[in-house]
Structures are given as structure tokens and as C-alpha cells.
Amino acid sequence: MEDIVPDVVDAVPAGIVQVSYGECNVVCRGNELTPTQVKDPPTVQWCAPEGDSLYTLLMVDPDAPTRQDPKFREILHWAVVNIxxxxxxxxxxxxxxxxxGPPEGTGLHRYIFLVYRQGNKIEEGQTIPNNVRAGRLNFSARQFAAKHGLGEPIAANxxxxxxxxxVPIRNKTIIG
Structure with a gap:
């Protein structure tokens, strides 16, 4: 997990986010999955010992358009707050x-799941729908965490x- 530092986080979080796309496609510290395998939302779990706590889950791609030229770092693929x-x-x-949905010829992209323990409830706004690109490019997990007082993530994968x-099938459904 060290290769997500310093691109997305400053240190490797202590916990592991358990992520699975069905029974056979389990996320495991940088293993390779295909866009076809991950087209639907996964099952995600982490150790949440404090029953009354709220959590935030982020999923980002820091490698857009390529790992060598990440001018759109990060692309936000998923954000759920007040869990x-x-x-x-x-x-x-x-x-x-x-x-x-990595473009053809851009090599491997990392898709990083981060979980933060919230100190307070985060104000809920409008949801960015799954067919809208606007609001997803040049996202920063660090800036989001700082804005909402989340501190460092407690778990990642x-x-x-x-x-x-x-990928082209997916891209035909996305606008903006």
C-alpha cells in the first residue's frame, strides 16, 4: 500500500477496507481487476468499533489521464458521507x-478506497449522479478531509x- 503515498495520502492507514465485487473479485492491495469486473458498486466493510460513529468513504483514481501525467488527479469515483x-x-x-474507465493505452490506474472517521455530521448537498463527470475531475481527498475535519484515513485499500x-460502453452513459 506504500505506492498510494504520497500521491493520495501522507501515510499508509492502519486499517484495511474490505472491498469485494461479488464473491470472486476481491480488492487486495493493488491487485488487478478489469473495468468489466468493477462496473457495479462493491460490498465494502471496515472495522467500525464505535457504534455511534459516522464515517466517510471515498474512492479516487489519482492516475488520470496516466500515472506519468496525472493532470486530472484525482478523479472521484465514489463518495458516501455520514455512514x-x-x-x-x-x-x-x-x-x-x-x-x-481508464482510457485505452494509458496503462494501469490505481483505484483507492479511503475510510475516515467523522467528528461531526457532514452537510449533505446534491448527489453527483453516476452519469455525470462534472465535479469529479481534480478532486482531492486531502482537501476534502481538511475541509470536513476528517484527519487522516483510518483504513484504505x-x-x-x-x-x-x-470502457467505451461505460463512457457512452456519462455526460459533462
């Missing part, structure tokens, strides 16, 4: 889930993906 414990269904989606035949 009770680790039950994502109780949270508010600031940005609906969009699966991986990531996979890598590169272009496959699902």
Missing part, C-alpha cells in the same frame, strides 16, 4: 459510484485496472 458504523446504505452519496472493452 453509521460500516453500513454504507445508511450514508448519503455525495457522488454516486462509477466504475473504472486499492486495486489497479486498465482499459478493456467495457
Amino acid at each position: 453509521k458504523g460500516n453500513d454504507i446504505a445508511t450514508g448519503f452519496p455525495l457522488a454516486a459510484y462509477i466504475g473504472s 486499492y486495486y489497479q485496472a486498465q482499459y478493456d472493452d467495457y
